[in-house]
Amino acid sequence: MLGFEDFFEYHMQTKHSYFSVRSFPNRLDWNNQPNVFKTYPDTFEKIQLDLEKNNHSFIYYIAGITAKKTYPGVEYYLRVNPSAGALYPNEIYFQSRGNSDIEDGVYHFDIKSSSITLLKKVDDNGVEPFIGLDTKQNGFIFFISSIYYRSSWKYKNRAFRYCLLDSGHILGSIEASAYIHDKEYEIIYNFDKKELNNLFGFDEKEFFTSCLKITTNTDKKVEKLILDLPTIDGSFYFETNKLIEKAYNDSLKTFDCSIQKEKVNFNYQKEFFKQTILNRRSIREFTKQAITINQLETILDILSQPICSDCDEKIDIYYVANRVKQLRPGLYKDNQLLEKGDLSSKAGYLCLEQDLGKDSAVTFFLTSKGKNYQALYQKASIIGHRLYLASNYLGYGCSGIGAYYDDEVCEFVKDNTQVLYALAIGK
Numbered sequence: 001m002l003g004f005e006d007f008f009e010y011h012m013q014t015k016h017s018y019f020s021v022r023s024f025p026n027r028l029d030w031n032n033q034p035n036v037f038k039t040y041p042d043t044f045e046k047i048q049l050d051l052e053k054n055n056h057s058f059i060y061y062i063a064g065i066t067a068k069k070t071y072p073g074v075e076y077y078l079r080v081n082p083s084a085g086a087l088y089p090n091e092i093y094f095q096s097r098g099n100s101d102i103e104d105g106v107y108h109f110d111i112k113s114s115s116i117t118l119l120k121k122v123d124d125n126g127v128e129p130f131i132g133l134d135t136k137q138n139g140f141i142f143f144i145s146s147i148y149y150r151s152s153w154k155y156k157n158r159a160f161r162y163c164l165l166d167s168g169h170i171l172g173s174i175e176a177s178a179y180i181h182d183k184e185y186e187i188i189y190n191f192d193k194k195e196l197n198n199l200f201g202f203d204e205k206e207f208f209t210s211c212l213k214i215t216t217n218t219d220k221k222v223e224k225l226i227l228d229l230p231t232i233d234g235s236f237y238f239e240t241n242k243l244i245e246k247a248y249n250d251s252l253k254t255f256d257c258s259i260q261k262e263k264v265n266f267n268y269q270k271e272f273f274k275q276t277i278l279n280r281r282s283i284r285e286f287t288k289q290a291i292t293i294n295q296l297e298t299i300l301d302i303l304s305q306p307i308c309s310d311c312d313e314k315i316d317i318y319y320v321a322n323r324v325k326q327l328r329p330g331l332y333k334d335n336q337l338l339e340k341g342d343l344s345s346k347a348g349y350l351c352l353e354q355d356l357g358k359d360s361a362v363t364f365f366l367t368s369k370g371k372n373y374q375a376l377y378q379k380a381s382i383i384g385h386r387l388y389l390a391s392n393y394l395g396y397g398c399s400g401i402g403a404y405y406d407d408e409v410c411e412f413v414k415d416n417t418q419v420l421y422a423l424a425i426g427k
C-alpha cells in the first residue's frame with residue numbers, strides 16, 4: 001500500500017477537497033492580471049509566418065491564434081492549444097538547422113504577431129550539447145517553458161500542475177502538427193533545465209519543463225551555444241510562489257526512467273485532421289447525446305498509442321461511461337467494468353460539481369503512481385490533447401478539467417494514486 005510519502009510532496013499539498021475550495025475561495029487581483037504574450041524587442045529580427053511555406057505552417061499549427069473573442073473593453077485570443085483558464089503560461093523556443101525557409105538559428109515563437117523571433121544564428125555552435133549531443137542535428141529542437149505567474153495569478157499553489165498540463169498540450173500540438181507535416185518526434189525530459197534557464201536569461205520567472213526534437217544526426221561536431229539575451233518581462237506583473245519554485249526544483253532530475261522508442265502511428269485523413277486542429281475548441285456545455293461504442297474504442301486506441309520519450313511514465317486511464325450506445329454505464333479501466341450503474345452525477349460532482357463531467361458521454365480521469373512528476377504530468381496532457389483532437393475529429397466536443405476533488409476521485413476509482421487530469425467528451 002502506497003502512503004503519503006510515496007507521492008510527490010507538492011501534489012499532496014495542492015489537492016482540492018470539498019472543504020478546501022469552500023474554506024479558501026480564490027479571489028483574483030484584476031489590477032495585476034498578467035499578460036499572456038511574450039515579445040522580444042524590435043531590435044531582434046522577426047519573420048512573419050507564411051502558411052504557404054511548409055516549415056512555417058508546421059510552427060503555426062503548434063500554437064497559432066485561431067479565434068478572437070471580444071467583450072466590452074476586452075479582446076482575447078484563442079489558440080491551437082487549449083489552456084487552463086486561457087492563461088497560456090507557456091512559451092515556445094526552438095533551434096532550426098538545415099530546414100527550408102527557416103534560417104539556421106535559435107528562435108522564440110511570437111504568438112501575438114504570428115512570427116518567429118531570431119534570437120541568435122547558429123553554425124558550429126548550437127543547443128545540441130545542452131541535451132547531451134556533441135554533433136549537429138538537422139531539423140528542429142524545441143524547448144517548452146512556463147512563466148508560472150500567468151497561471152498562479154489565478155490558480156495559486158496549484159498552478160504548477162496547470163503549467164505542466166498546458167505544456168503537455170503544447171507537446172501534443174507539436175505531435176499533431178508533426179503528423180500533418182510528415183515529421184517524427186522524440187521528447188526529452190532529461191536535460192539540464194537550470195543551465196538552459198540561465199542561458200535564456202529567465203531570471204527565476206520562467207522555467208523549461210521539456211524538450212522535443214525532430215532531427216537527423218550528422219557527424220559534424222558542435223559547440224555549446226552562448227546567448228546574451230535581455231530578460232524580457234513576459235507577464236507584466238510577477239509574484240514569486242515559493243511552493244511552485246520548490247516543486248519545480250524537486251522535480252528537475254529524472255530517475256529510473258523507461259525509454260519509449262516506438263513512434264506514434266495515427267491514421268487520420270490529413271486534410272480533415274488539419275481542419276480539426278484549426279477548429280478545435282473546448283466545449284462549454286453538453287446536450288447529453290451519446291457516442292457509439294465503436295467511436296469510444298477508436299478514441300481509446302488513439303490514446304494508448306506510444307509517446308516516444310526518454311522518460312515514459314505509466315498513466316492509468318479511468319473512464320466513466322455515461323452515454324455510450326451498447327455499453328453498460330459505469331466506471332471502466334482497460335475495458336474492464338469496475339463499477340456498474342449511472343455514475344454521471346458522481347462524475348460531475350468529482351469535477352468540482354462542473355456539469356461538464358455529468359452531462360458528457362464519457363468522463364475521463366488520468367492518474368499515475370510514477371516518480372518523475374514533470375514527465376508524468378506532461379504525458380497525461382499529451383494524452384488529453386489526443387483526446388481533444390480524436391473526439392473533435394469524430395464530431396464530438398471535449399473539455400479539459402483541471403479542477404477535481406483529488407482524494408474523492410481516488411476513493412471512487414479505488415486506487416491510492418495521483419490524480420493528474422480529468423476530461424469530458426460528448427455532444
Ligand SMILES: Cc1cc2nc3c(=O)[nH]c(=O)nc-3n(C[C@H](O)[C@H](O)[C@H](O)COP(=O)(O)O)c2cc1C
Nearest residue numbers: 078079082083084085086165281282400401402403
Ligand atoms: C489543463 C486544462 C484544464 C482545464 N480545466 C477546465 C475546467 O476545469 N473547466 C472548464 O470549463 N474548462 C477547463 N479547461 C478549458 C479551458 O478553459 C479552455 O481551454 C480555454 O478557455 C481556451 O479555450 P479553447 O480550448 O476553446 O481554445 C481546461 C483546459 C486545460 C488545458
